[in-house]
Every structure is written in C-alpha cells, then in structure tokens.
Amino acid sequence: MKDVRVGICGLGTVGGGTFNVLNRNASLIEGRAGCTIRIGRVASRRQNDRIELGDIPFSNDIFDVVNDPDIDVVVELIGGYDVARELVLAAIENGKHVVTANKALIAVHGNEIFEAAEKKGVIVAYEAGVAGGIPVIKAIREGLVANRIDWIAGIINGTGNFILTEMNAGREFSDVLKQAQELGYAEADPTFDVEGIDAAHKLTILASAGFGVPLQFERAYTEGISKVTPYDIKHAEMLGYRIKHLGIARRREGGIELRVHPTLVPKELLIAQVDGVLNAVLVDGDAVGQTMYYGAGAGDEATASAVIADIVDVARAVSHGSTQRVPYLGFEPSALEDLPVLPVEDIYSAYYLRMQAEDHPGVLAKISSVLSEHGINIESVVQKESELSNGKIPVIMLTHTVQERQMNQAIAELEALADIDGPVVRIRAENFS
Amino acid sequence: MKDVRVGICGLGTVGGGTFNVLNRNASLIEGRAGCTIRIGRVASRRQNDRIELGDIPFSNDIFDVVNDPDIDVVVELIGGYDVARELVLAAIENGKHVVTANKALIAVHGNEIFEAAEKKGVIVAYEAGVAGGIPVIKAIREGLVANRIDWIAGIINGTGNFILTEMNAGREFSDVLKQAQELGYAEADPTFDVEGIDAAHKLTILASAGFGVPLQFERAYTEGISKVTPYDIKHAEMLGYRIKHLGIARRREGGIELRVHPTLVPKELLIAQVDGVLNAVLVDGDAVGQTMYYGAGAGDEATASAVIADIVDVARAVSHGSTQRVPYLGFEPSALEDLPVLPVEDIYSAYYLRMQAEDHPGVLAKISSVLSEHGINIESVVQKESELSNGKIPVIMLTHTVQERQMNQAIAELEALADIDGPVVRIRAENFS
Numbered sequence: 001m002k003d004v005r006v007g008i009c010g011l012g013t014v015g016g017g018t019f020n021v022l023n024r025n026a027s028l029i030e031g032r033a034g035c036t037i038r039i040g041r042v043a044s045r046r047q048n049d050r051i052e053l054g055d056i057p058f059s060n061d062i063f064d065v066v067n068d069p070d071i072d073v074v075v076e077l078i079g080g081y082d083v084a085r086e087l088v089l090a091a092i093e094n095g096k097h098v099v100t101a102n103k104a105l106i107a108v109h110g111n112e113i114f115e116a117a118e119k120k121g122v123i124v125a126y127e128a129g130v131a132g133g134i135p136v137i138k139a140i141r142e143g144l145v146a147n148r149i150d151w152i153a154g155i156i157n158g159t160g161n162f163i164l165t166e167m168n169a170g171r172e173f174s175d176v177l178k179q180a181q182e183l184g185y186a187e188a189d190p191t192f193d194v195e196g197i198d199a200a201h202k203l204t205i206l207a208s209a210g211f212g213v214p215l216q217f218e219r220a221y222t223e224g225i226s227k228v229t230p231y232d233i234k235h236a237e238m239l240g241y242r243i244k245h246l247g248i249a250r251r252r253e254g255g256i257e258l259r260v261h262p263t264l265v266p267k268e269l270l271i272a273q274v275d276g277v278l279n280a281v282l283v284d285g286d287a288v289g290q291t292m293y294y295g296a297g298a299g300d301e302a303t304a305s306a307v308i309a310d311i312v313d314v315a316r317a318v319s320h321g322s323t324q325r326v327p328y329l330g331f332e333p334s335a336l337e338d339l340p341v342l343p344v345e346d347i348y349s350a351y352y353l354r355m356q357a358e359d360h361p362g363v364l365a366k367i368s369s370v371l372s373e374h375g376i377n378i379e380s381v382v383q384k385e386s387e388l389s390n391g392k393i394p395v396i397m398l399t400h401t402v403q404e405r406q407m408n409q410a411i412a413e414l415e416a417l418a419d420i421d422g423p424v425v426r427i428r429a430e431n432f433s
Numbered sequence: 434m435k436d437v438r439v440g441i442c443g444l445g446t447v448g449g450g451t452f453n454v455l456n457r458n459a460s461l462i463e464g465r466a467g468c469t470i471r472i473g474r475v476a477s478r479r480q481n482d483r484i485e486l487g488d489i490p491f492s493n494d495i496f497d498v499v500n501d502p503d504i505d506v507v508v509e510l511i512g513g514y515d516v517a518r519e520l521v522l523a524a525i526e527n528g529k530h531v532v533t534a535n536k537a538l539i540a541v542h543g544n545e546i547f548e549a550a551e552k553k554g555v556i557v558a559y560e561a562g563v564a565g566g567i568p569v570i571k572a573i574r575e576g577l578v579a580n581r582i583d584w585i586a587g588i589i590n591g592t593g594n595f596i597l598t599e600m601n602a603g604r605e606f607s608d609v610l611k612q613a614q615e616l617g618y619a620e621a622d623p624t625f626d627v628e629g630i631d632a633a634h635k636l637t638i639l640a641s642a643g644f645g646v647p648l649q650f651e652r653a654y655t656e657g658i659s660k661v662t663p664y665d666i667k668h669a670e671m672l673g674y675r676i677k678h679l680g681i682a683r684r685r686e687g688g689i690e691l692r693v694h695p696t697l698v699p700k701e702l703l704i705a706q707v708d709g710v711l712n713a714v715l716v717d718g719d720a721v722g723q724t725m726y727y728g729a730g731a732g733d734e735a736t737a738s739a740v741i742a743d744i745v746d747v748a749r750a751v752s753h754g755s756t757q758r759v760p761y762l763g764f765e766p767s768a769l770e771d772l773p774v775l776p777v778e779d780i781y782s783a784y785y786l787r788m789q790a791e792d793h794p795g796v797l798a799k800i801s802s803v804l805s806e807h808g809i810n811i812e813s814v815v816q817k818e819s820e821l822s823n824g825k826i827p828v829i830m831l832t833h834t835v836q837e838r839q840m841n842q843a844i845a846e847l848e849a850l851a852d853i854d855g856p857v858v859r860i861r862a863e864n865f866s
Contacts, residue, residue, distance in 0.1 A: 135576025143568025
C-alpha cells in the first residue's frame with residue numbers, strides 16, 4: 001500500500017507537536033491508517049529545537065513543501081491570513097490535499113479555498129482549527145448529519161476561559177491577564193483572545209458546518225471580557241450563574257445569530273463548569289438533542305492530535321481502493337493486539353469500605369494495621385459514633401489505589417476479626433488523574 | 434449520482450425513530466450526503482403505528498431485506514444475538530453493507546462478523562450501539578487516531594444512571610426501579626441494565642476500538658447496582674464523591690482491565706454530574722489528554738441519529754468516485770443556504786443588568802415600568818441596600834428572554850432617568866433550554 005507523504009509548514013508549537021506525535025506514535029498510527037505516513041519535508045522560518053529532524057529535508061521556504069512533487073498532503077501550521085492563503089491555494093493548485101489548524105484563514109478565506117479545492121478534487125481539512133484536539137468538526141460534519149442543528153454554543157478560547165476562571169476566585173482582569181501571559185496562555189498582544197476574535201473565527205466555522213451556510217466571519221458580533229468585573233461575577237454567582245466567554249450561533253427565521261460575548265450560564269449546567277484552558281462545544285440537534293464535546297482546546301500535542309486525525313482521514317481516503325475506509329475496530333486486522341482481559345483481581349482501584357466495628361479503643365488501629373499489611377493506605381476515615389448500636393458503630397474508609405487482590409485479602413482478614421460484625425461493604429473509587 | 438437504498442429490519446423504538454428522522458430530514462440529509470438515501474424496504478415482526486409507510490414495501494420476514502437485490506445497506510435494528518447474527522452474516526454474504534445498533538451482537542459476535550465483512554469488502558458500522566446518538570465510536574476510531582489510548586470510562590447505561598441519580602435524593606433502589614419501569618426507562622426484566630451487562634457490551638466495543646484488541650465480552654467483569662444503598666450514597670457524598678455505574682477499560686502491561694461496577698467519582702468532576710438517562714464517555718489519550726463526549730444515550734430519535742450517521746458514512750463511501758468524501762462544510766456546495774448573519778440587535782437573549790439607582794421608594798417601580806414597556810419581564814431583582822453610597826444603591830436584575838433591540842431601547846431610557854446614575858451594565862444570559 002502506498003505511503004502517504006506529508007509536508008509540514010511551520011514548526012512552532014503545533015508543528016513541533018505534530019512532528020513529535022507522528023514519530024512517537026508512528027506504528028500505532030500506521031496500524032490504524034492502514035498505510036505509512038511519512039514526513040517528507042519540513043519548512044519553517046526557524047528550526048524548533050524540541051524536535052529531532054534526522055534525515056528529513058528542512059528549508060526556510062514553505063513553498064518548497066508545496067512545490068515538492070513527492071508531497072501528497074500539505075500541513076499548514078504557520079497561522080495568519082495572507083501567506084497562509086497563498087500557500088494553501090498553491091498547494092491546491094498543485095493537486096495536494098491540505099490540513100490546517102488555521103481558524104483565521106478558514107473563517108476569512110474559507111469560501112474561496114473550498115471552491116478552489118472542489119475544482120481540483122482535493123481535501124481541505126481543518127479540525128485542528130476549532131477546539132484543539134476535540135473532534136468537534138468531525139462530530140458536526142459526520143456524527144450529527146441526521147440532525148437539523150438549531151444552535152451551537154461553545155467555550156472555544158482557552159485564554160479567555162482561563163482568565164474568567166481565575167476571576168471567579170475574586171481576582172481582577174488585568175492581574176489575571178498578566179499571569180496568563182507569564183504562563184504562555186496569552187500572547188504579548190492578547191487582543192485576539194480576550195476580545196473574542198479568535199473565538200469568533202472558530203464559531204464562524206462551527207456555524208457554517210452546523211447550519212450549512214457560507215462562512216461570514218466579518219459579520220460576527222464580538223465583545224471581549226476586559227469589562228467583566230469581580231463584582232458582576234460575584235453577583236451572577238449569587239443569582240445562580242457563572243460568567244463564561246461564549247460563542248453562540250443560533251439558526252433563526254431568515255438568518256443566523258453569530259455572537260461572542262460574556263454570558264451568564266446557570267452554574268449547574270456542565271458547560272458552566274468547564275474551567276481553565278479547557279474547551280467545550282454544545283450542539284443542539286433535533287433528533288439527538290444536546291450533545292457536548294469537551295477537552296483540551298489548545299496545546300502542542302492536543303492540537304497535533306487533530307492535525308494528525310485529519311492526515312489519517314486523507315490517508316484513509318487516498319490509499320484505500322475499496323469503500324472500506326475505516327477498519328472495523330479502527331485498527332487494521334493485522335495490527336490488532338492479542339491483549340487478554342485481566343481477571344478482576346488484577347485491577348487497580350481505590351476503595352470505599354464500610355464495616356460494623358466494635359466501639360472500643362484499638363479497633364481502628366487493628367483495622368488500619370490489617371490494611372497496612374496489605375499495602376493499603378487510608379485516605380479518609382469516618383467513625384459514626386452517633387450510630388452506636390449493640391456496642392458497634394459504622395466505620396467508613398476511603399483508601400488509596402491498590403491492586404484488587406490485596407484488597408480482597410485485606411477484606412477477608414477484616415471480616416475474620418472478632419471486632420468486625422458481618423461483611424465489609426466495598427465500592428471501588430476512581431479519580432481519573 | 435446513484436441513490437443509496439437502505440432496508441430497515443426491525444420497527445421498534447429505534448426502527449421507528451430511524452424511519453421518521455430519515456423522512457423528516459430527508460432533504461437536509463441529502464444535502465449533506467450528496468446523494469438520496471431511500472428506504473427501499475422495511476421488515477418487522479409487527480407494524481409500528483407511529484410511522485407512515487406510504488408506498489414502501491413492508492414484510493414480516495426480515496430476510497426479505499437481505500435478499501432484495503436493490504438494497505445496498507441493511508439496517509439491523511431487531512436486537513438480540515442469534516437471528517441478528519444470521520441476518521447480518523447473510524447481508525454480508527449478499528455483498529450488502531450493514532448498519533446496526535446491536536451492541537450485544539457486536540460484543541459477542543463482532544470478531545466473526547468483521548472477519549466475514551472484510552472478506553467481502555463491505556462496511557459494518559455500529560455507532561448506534563454505544564452511547565446512543567453521541568458519536569463516540571467515530572471519535573475513537575477517527576478523531577483520536579493519533580493517540581495511544583490509556584483508558585476509557587463511561588456512564589453508558591441510561592437506566593442505571595437514572596436509578597442512581599434518583600437514589601442520590603435518598604430513595605431506595607427497588608422503589609426507583611419500579612418508577613423507571615413505569616417511565617419506560619427499564620424493561621420488565623431489567624437485568625441487562627441494572628446488572629451491568631448492557632454496559633459491558635458497550636464497554637467491550639469501546640475498549641476494542643480504543644486499544645486495538647479483539648472483542649472479549651465474555652471476560653468482562655460486571656457488578657450491578659442493586660446492592661448500592663442510600664446509606665453508602667450519603668456517605669460517599671459526605672466524603673466528596675458521587676456513586677455512578679461506570680464502565681472502565683484500562684490498558685495495562687500485558688492485558689486490559691474491562692469492568693463495570695458502582696464507582697465513587699469525585700463530585701467536582703464533570704462525569705460525576707452526568708445525571709438521569711444521559712450518557713458520557715471519557716477517553717484518555719497520550720496526545721490530547723482527556724476528552725469527554727456527552728449526550729442522550731438512548732431514545733428513538735437519539736439512537737436513530739447515530740444509525741443515520743452510519744448510513745450517510747456508507748453513502749459517502751459508495752457514491753463518491755473521488756476521494757472528497759465529506760464536503761468541506763459538511764454540506765454539498767449546492768445545498769448551502771444563503772442565510773445572512775443577523776445584526777446583533779436582532780438576537781434574543783436574557784440579560785443581567787446592574788445600575789446605580791437613587792435609594793428611594795418608587796425607583797424600582799420606575800425601572801420595572803420602563804422594562805415592562807419594552808416587553809421585558811424580570812426574573813430576579815437584588816437591591817444592595819448595604820452598599821448605599823451618596824444616596825444610591827446598586828440594583829441588579831435578571832430578565833427573561835427578549836430581543837436585544839428592545840433591551841437596547843430600555844437601557845437607553847433607564848440611563849436617561851434622573852434616578853439612574855451612570856451607565857447600565859448589561860451581560861447576556863443563556864439557559865440552553
């Protein structure tokens with residue numbers, strides 16, 4: 001099966017991440033894509049010292065990638081409007097597929113780019129332009145095709161969300177912005193992020209894919225977060241709301257709403273609890289109802305995840321003769337691993353334990369001692385003195401993670417103690433950290 | 434461009450939903466798929482009086498669908514193991530693509546079915562088998578291909594989640610189960626749901642697609658929720674945890690964990706707040722980190738959404754000569770609508786308002802009167818008497834939804850009042866209901 005050769009233009013944060021993930025997970029990706037994805041050429045204004053180029057040709061001229069006859073897919077990661085537009089149009093003209101992370105380019109020049117690509121019969125994919133590694137463009141263009149989409153709302157700029165999350169703790173905007181810049185979450189010129197322009201780029205794309213309308217970024221309404229005060233945050237909270245910088249696109253009679261602005265959201269909704277640099281997109285479809293997509297909206301490897309998903313989409317499209325584009329389990333049959341399901345005794349978990357114990361000194365020490373002998377550390381203990389009954393009280397514990405086998409043995413020993421009455425209730429606990 | 438003809442086997446909840454959504458959204462779906470999707474034949478044990486068959490051939494023998502030479506895609510919605518397996522294998526043998534919602538079938542017979550399908554070069558798609566309309570299989574098999582997936586966890590059975598959510602309010606399991614059955618959220622024999630078997634079917638599929646391992650349902654560990662008590666729920670809550678019926682699949686050295694059981698989850702995590710019949714799947718990938726997919730895990734139209742997404746995947750694969758499988762904006766260019774972006778004055782929103790008002794009787798009445806004249810209803814008012822300063826106090830209001838134009842006019846009038854000092858702060862509010 002034919003290799004698919006990609007050329008990466010731009011070796012900044014996302015370019016570096018893409019390069020590294022493609023290499024680190026090369027055989028995994030090959031097992032899924034059904035073909036080898038080779039980095040054929042890389043071009044950037046300057047080198048990135050966090051990547052090892054090895055033998056891969058490097059140049060300072062990104063058009064070398066576009067003009068290289070061996071490159072099948074041009075990955076545009078330089079950002080910006082003008083040179084990126086030229087680059088992408090030239091790639092299309094040369095019959096190459098394009099994968100981009102450039103939401104600004106697509107929001108402003110997408111109509112023109114898609115028209116050119118359609119004439120040439122090449123793919124232009126842009127998952128990485130919206131909500132980082134969360135596959136939300138795929139969800140809307142493919143997963144939700146059965147639905148009339150009525151509205152889409154999203155926390156789609158991590159910088160703004162980080163700032164508002166910190167302000168929720170009572171801090172002032174300018175103070176948090178400074179910290180965001182120090183942490184690398186905001187640029188020296190943070191306008192695109194805090195004024196909502198970046199979010200509007202992304203919302204424009206979401207709205208077009210959701211409602212089936214041409215991209216109309218210039219008509220999007222944007223309002224930034226610089227005028228949100230801790231006072232309003234506090235009073236919104238008092239009324240039961242969090243303030244988020246939301247992009248909202250809504251289909252209406254005769255038009256669509258396309259707006260980015262600070263928005264009060266009921267605090268019990270999941271989207272109100274999406275904090276820090278995380279993103280979430282909520283989509284309302286007439287058949288499925290509301291679905292939400294949540295995860296890292298930015299970051300070198302998070303965005304690379306979306307870039308590479310698009311590259312693999314292209315690879316699966318070009319390298320399969322048959323219609324069987326995606327292998328049944330997402331992996332080529334030859335790439336499946338024969339990993340056995342482990343017996344439950346082999347799993348690792350934390351545990352909630354509850355037992356009826358004699359209410360006298362030393363019992364807790366005995367219980368702790370049994371657990372400790374089996375390598376089980378205790379996180380919390382609650383003794384319910386108030387529920388004393390027949391000389392016994394409930395003792396409730398939360399342990400740290402341990403192998404189930406150890407826990408089974410510890411429980412058997414505890415149940416054998418004279419001080420413990422009846423079985424030990426055990427419920428597994430999970431922190432996902 | 435060639436029509437794609439589907440045959441629906443089974444006209445129960447999901448079959449009826451699929452039929453209805455395919456008809457209701459026919460032109461929308463055609464605009465996205467780039468071809469017409471016709472229901473060529475329907476077969477079921479009994480008719481479904483919630484659907485209008487019209488001219489579509491109906492029979493009681495589901496094998497009529499499989500043997501109909503004009504059918505391209507067999508949609509298997511009968512459920513169960515044995516007949517469904519025969520049906521699907523026969524469809525494959527006849528060179529037809531298969532779309533199914535049958536998690537039990539795939540979990541138990543998937544290895545055999547995929548092997549047969551691969552030999553014949555036909556698609557077998559099963560998005561609707563896991564997490565209803567949430568496109569999570571697509572996320573894992575396509576959106577997250579760049580990642581080594583380390584674990585997957587999910588609330589993937591709505592019945593169990595509904596029951597635990599109600600028990601969280603202090604109710605007993607058997608009492609809530611009865612209500613769930615009355616509401617149609619649980620079967621007369623609820624074993625598959627409350628004992629975790631249904632969740633284990635789905636988890637088996639998620640794990641195989643995530644880790645690239647053959648389906649091994651028979652080795653999954655399952656533990657139901659019937660022994661969870663209000664007492665433990667209360668004490669888990671006290672310790673900072675909710676109890677959810679989780680499926681957890683984790684890659685480990687030399688094997689995978691595959692388990693379904695009640696699990697304590699920290700209550701501040703989003704997944705701990707997924708309530709009622711909703712589902713959520715959390716996936717951990719080495720590049721993108723944790724992503725979460727949330728929405729309706731069951732229901733006639735929610736599941737139909739996933740069935741149809743798969744049908745359109747097949748249609749896009751078979752009816753496009755070129756590699757351009759998914760149109761750029763998810764809609765064929767000829768199907769794009771020229772809907773203009775509305776000016777912001779035309780949008781509808783609720784509002785948070787804050788103003789400095791003279792602290793004397795009648796001012797609140799004046800403010801309310803101005804709002805009411807513009808059709809603006811007030812949801813809440815807070816007057817901050819404690820912040821009296823220079824004879825003025827902050828007045829904070831939350832309004833109901835109104836058109837922005839009305840709000841602009843109302844604000845202009847309020848700012849013109851002598852009783853109001855300075856500008857009115859306005860922040861839009863959104864309930865997503």
